[in-house]
Amino acid sequence: MKISFKKAERAQRELLKKLKLRPLEREIKLIGGCDLTFIDPYKNPTVGIGAFVILEFSSLKVVEEIYDTMEVKVPYVPGFLAFREVPLLVKTYLKLKNKPDLVVVDGHGIAHPRRLGIATHFGIVMNVPTIGCAKKILYGKFEEPCEKAGCSSPIVDPKTKEILGYAVRMRDRVKPVFVSPGNLITPEESLEIVLKLGRGYKLPEPTRLAHNYLQTVRKGIIQRKLERTEE
DNA sequence: GCGACAG
DNA sequence: ATCTTGTCGC
Numbered sequence: 001m002k003i004s005f006k007k008a009e010r011a012q013r014e015l016l017k018k019l020k021l022r023p024l025e026r027e028i029k030l031i032g033g034c035d036l037t038f039i040d041p042y043k044n045p046t047v048g049i050g051a052f053v054i055l056e057f058s059s060l061k062v063v064e065e066i067y068d069t070m071e072v073k074v075p076y077v078p079g080f081l082a083f084r085e086v087p088l089l090v091k092t093y094l095k096l097k098n099k100p101d102l103v104v105v106d107g108h109g110i111a112h113p114r115r116l117g118i119a120t121h122f123g124i125v126m127n128v129p130t131i132g133c134a135k136k137i138l139y140g141k142f143e144e145p146c147e148k149a150g151c152s153s154p155i156v157d158p159k160t161k162e163i164l165g166y167a168v169r170m171r172d173r174v175k176p177v178f179v180s181p182g183n184l185i186t187p188e189e190s191l192e193i194v195l196k197l198g199r200g201y202k203l204p205e206p207t208r209l210a211h212n213y214l215q216t217v218r219k220g221i222i223q224r225k226l227e228r229t230e231e
Numbered sequence: 232g233c234g235a236c237a238g
Numbered sequence: 239a240t241c242t243t244g245t246c247g248c
Binding site: 035036037038042076077078079081086087106107108109112117118132134135136137138139178 | 235236237238
């Protein structure tokens, strides 16, 4: 499927009007992590697998895990990731029994050329507080944080000098992750919460667990598919 | 014009 | 985003 940049940008500008970067309104009890993978990432129409893992924020214990699949035809284009991945994230989110008070999304929030990273896009569509946590920078300038776990430095918009988020070192001497608010939260709160989600790994727990869960699910699906075609 | 470019 | 073992450094 082709993608109209003109229409996509227009859609992003429309969604931007609904963005709310304001302090959290209620206490975070349940926190969700989500991620996507594909059966064949190099094929164009391909089957995507989406997953959500819900954790109790205070203990980081898993409360619920769920996944769903969907045919994905939209290609990945930097700056327009949400158009490829949000539909499946929404489909999976709707299956949850335990709705989280906040969702950590694999990708950026407002640290995006038009402030509409996947975390922001999903947060606005679902009207839920979100934080974006990406492994690589997409937009904004930052200084390398100190080498210790817990160190951070702001991601600044080169045009407006606004703070879009933070580069955060979750583990000693390991590459930082890039944290920015998605919707219904502030940059400072996003940083504060992500720091509480560290378990000594590079990624915050919700994201790490969603990713691990997906790997297991994916192997199972591929395995079952093989058994089915050879008997 | 060139480089950079989440997943 | 996937395929993959060992290996090096802290």
